[in-house]
Amino acid sequence: MGLETAFGHSYLTTRLDEAVNWARKYSFFQYPFVTACCGMEFMSTFASTYDIARFGAEYPRFSPRQADVLFVVGTVNEKLAPVLRRVYDQMCEPKWVVAFGVCATSGGFYDNYAVVQGIDRIVPVDIYIPGCPPRPEAVLDALMELQRRVDRESVLDRRNK
Amino acid sequence: MTGTYLTDAVKERFPEDVLGTHAFRGDDTVVIRKEALPAVAAFLKDQLGFDMLMDLTAVDYLPREPRFELVCHLYSTGRNVRLRLKCPVPAGDASVASLTPLWPGAGWFEREAWDMFGLDFKGHPDLRRLLMYESFEGHPLRKDYPIDRHQPRRDDGAGRTDR
Numbered sequence: 676m677g678l679e680t681a682f683g684h685s686y687l688t689t690r691l692d693e694a695v696n697w698a699r700k701y702s703f704f705q706y707p708f709v710t711a712c713c714g715m716e717f718m719s720t721f722a723s724t725y726d727i728a729r730f731g732a733e734y735p736r737f738s739p740r741q742a743d744v745l746f747v748v749g750t751v752n753e754k755l756a757p758v759l760r761r762v763y764d765q766m767c768e769p770k771w772v773v774a775f776g777v778c779a780t781s782g783g784f785y786d787n788y789a790v791v792q793g794i795d796r797i798v799p800v801d802i803y804i805p806g807c808p809p810r811p812e813a814v815l816d817a818l819m820e821l822q823r824r825v826d827r828e829s830v831l832d833r834r835n836k
Numbered sequence: 837m838t839g840t841y842l843t844d845a846v847k848e849r850f851p852e853d854v855l856g857t858h859a860f861r862g863d864d865t866v867v868i869r870k871e872a873l874p875a876v877a878a879f880l881k882d883q884l885g886f887d888m889l890m891d892l893t894a895v896d897y898l899p900r901e902p903r904f905e906l907v908c909h910l911y912s913t914g915r916n917v918r919l920r921l922k923c924p925v926p927a928g929d930a931s932v933a934s935l936t937p938l939w940p941g942a943g944w945f946e947r948e949a950w951d952m953f954g955l956d957f958k959g960h961p962d963l964r965r966l967l968m969y970e971s972f973e974g975h976p977l978r979k980d981y982p983i984d985r986h987q988p989r990r991d992d993g994a995g996r997t998d999r
Contacts, residue, residue: 788976
């Protein structure tokens with residue numbers, strides 16, 4: 676039995692923002708920019724125990740052209756900074772960025788000559804996940820928070836300021 | 837002589853150039869003058885069978901003079917024997933002969949030592965930075981590199997605006 680049997684030639688009304696945001700927030704395609712040990716917890720989040728598919732975000736895309744959310748997972752050093760920026764620039768709007776773990780957030784304890792002191796010096800960040808590394812629960816919490824934020828956006832907003 | 841067979845063999849062959857030797861639990865170490873490095877290294881490779889350069893790095897002993905020390909770890913695959921070769925390098929002339937003619941694998945080790953410590957390897961075919969980027973100033977593992985000095989990369993279109 677399909678919807679057409681129940682509703683027939685019917686219709687429903689909604690706000691465009693709500694329809695678009697509903698589609699966006701339940702179908703995040705992630706670009707995993709994984710550089711360090713945080714990657715293990717990131718993989719764990721994908722695995723069956725924590726099952727990120729429950730949030731519609733189980734599909735990693737390894738092309739930035741096809742991704743909505745940039746997950747920066749791990750330490751980013753100065754030599755890598757232009758690469759991260761280029762990946763971000765190649766993503767299509769709308770796009771969001773998650774700093775996964777304390778290194779991506781602030782450089783962590785790598786306060787030294789090589790490490791970028793937080794990826795927000797390179798790309799705008801929407802969600803920061805603390806932890807070294809964060810537990811999968813924290814990752815799912817961040818994902819749900821990102822969904823709430825997407826829900827508050829409007830298609831009229833110009834995200835790329 | 838009081839050293840091991842290996843350290844004695846090197847000392848016997850290069851009495852003028854060996855500054856000291858010691859051995860601890862099978863770790864044989866020979867300290868030599870840096871001018872003698874090519875000759876001693878060739879002797880170790882060709883006569884004593886050290887066919888593999890396992891590691892090459894440096895240490896900054898600031899404020900000691902000579903300030904730097906080059907450290908090479910050699911291994912003989914035929915005899916399963918290791919030898920550590922060190923040579924002090926003064927700050928005023930921070931250069932040593934490249935070991936790439938003997939062991940091509942020295943290439944990246946020497947690039948790293950140049951990058952981190954600023955040791956100039958004479959005769960290296962392509963002495964560029966290995967780990968840091970080209971616009972980086974200074975050599976970060978030198979003891980007088982400020983521990984809190986960051987150099988945000990501004991080349992290569994990263995669009996950095998911080999600091």
